[in-house]
Amino acid sequence: MSTHETSMMEERLRAALSARAEQVQPEHLAPLAPVVPLRPRWQSPWVLLATAAVVMLILGVAFRGIGSDPRSDDLAPKPDEPQVTLPADVGRDWSKSPESTPARVDLDGDGTKEKVEFLAEEAEEHDGRVRLQTTLSSTGEEAWGVMQVASTNIGMTAEGVIDADDDGDEELVVFDPGVDPSGGFPVVFDLRDGLLVQAAPEDPDLLLRGQVQVPGSETEYYDLVRTFQYWIDDGSLFSGRSVESFARAGEFWTSPLEVELEAWEWRLGPDGVLRREAAGCRELMFEVRACDDDSSDRLPVVGPAATESFGMGEEFTWDDGYTLTARLEAGADPALVVEGSDARTINHSLEVRDPVVLTTRPTGVFGDGASFVVRSASDPGYLQVLYQRGDQLQALAPVGEVPLTDDETHRTWLTTDGSLVTVVAADDGSWRAWSWQMVSRSEMAAIPGGILCFDDATDPTTGRAC
């Protein structure tokens, strides 16, 4: 819809809602009645209690075995409890998406797996619904469920099957592939009263996959996120949240190789609500596994340091990736001369009299062209990062919380894999690792990583857990 059409529709909707609501006038309402029944003063709570007990006993005996309909206010959900929604019988005529793969799951517990097909609501560009439908092998009856998805144009597949309520049949776990591929949440369908009912997690914020911002953690250059993951293991659904939070700047984030998770197992109650039970510690790397005592992979990667360099009058050729040759020429101001494979030559004056250029390029800061780390032969605290911007080299000014230097309390080095790292000493002898990231065309900022200790603070390979 165009903006004008949207505005027209909004006005029309507003008018219709108002007109419909105004049809209800005070005189239409039933006479006011107290919501809380009044209690006669002569009745003490004890008399009420005793009377109620006797009445319940009599009723219980008289009507034993006779089911009664629950009161409507008993059925009414509490506002703070998860809601289980019975699916409407919609979408019988929706089409099967060729990208979808039918799921196989024993929904009725008879030992035969039902074939669950996914029928997608027609949606040109927006989200919509998917109908899950099957024929139960035990009764031959049709069962269906409905799922709201981010895109009906992407094929649905089952994530797996679980038996989260230990009733002998299986529940189907589906993932909405239309959401951000790095995130999303599982949707669990259970056969209840002949319908595929979507289970409602009591804490949906803890049953998902991806990175979630820590509230209030946003700074000018980064925010903090926690890693979430869910998985199916031996017929059970688990999820976990990283114990630590990690800094994120754009697409970069400072997660270690291995992330320690606080894990939960999700159990399905008779009310259709998924509730979590503590499942202890898990480690997430490429897959989830039980925690062990080896925490080395949970440390930030800070080494080894790149040490090879060339100085005044020397040159170096990089023949991997973006091929180029660079040399340091003497003059009124020393210059870094770069000749690229595209025949472009850049002559960049340097601000130090005795420059050395590391032969490892800081690709962790800038990898889309030429980039260099320039140090000083006489001043170990001096570092400068240059990157190619068109036909010139541009220095990146360090901004943010951490200075770009190398001294007793700030150790800075370029790792052999191209990351520029500064570790900052804390009062307790530990060091906080920071990784430098480009935050604008002329600036870079250090993003906080994990904490570690060093046997020798001048040697990053001696980093260990504190």
Place this chain on the structure above:
Amino acid sequence: MGTRNAEDRLATGSGTEPAVDITDLYAAHRLQLVRMAVLLVDDFGAAEDVVQDAFAALARRPDAVRDPSKTLAYLRVSVLNTARSALRRRRTARAYAPPDDVAPPGPEDAAVLAEEHREVIVALHTLAPRQREVLVLRYWSNLSEAEIARTLEISTGTVKSTASRALVALEKAMSGTTAGKEER
């Protein structure tokens, strides 16, 4: 209900001072809440029940709202949830019962609306419940996106996208009323 005494009042929190008076709330907000419920369930009788259930739930859980200023918001959430529950029960009944068993609308219902409004209301009730709730809260309750997000426990971004998509779906439903009715 002409007179009240202390026993009619429902105190919240652990203190003895009544923080929330359900009778006052009932008198003050019942009409607005029934109107909102009508927009959600499109049935006056069901809407009255929904609101009654919401107040009953609050009466059963007096400690659910510790801040009196949030009582209306709590009741609004309760009405939304109870309306959803009522719709679920209605859908289930329709799924298992022949179409003739569905009760005809009462005289207060949308049948007497002007045609231009009726078309919108009919289309509104073909939308997914969440879409309908967002539209009602936004265009009738006049809640901000942040308030809707808190009420429905979703992000403001989801409120925006849901509202946007709901308007598109509404227009689509209005242009294809027949398909919408079948689906409903």
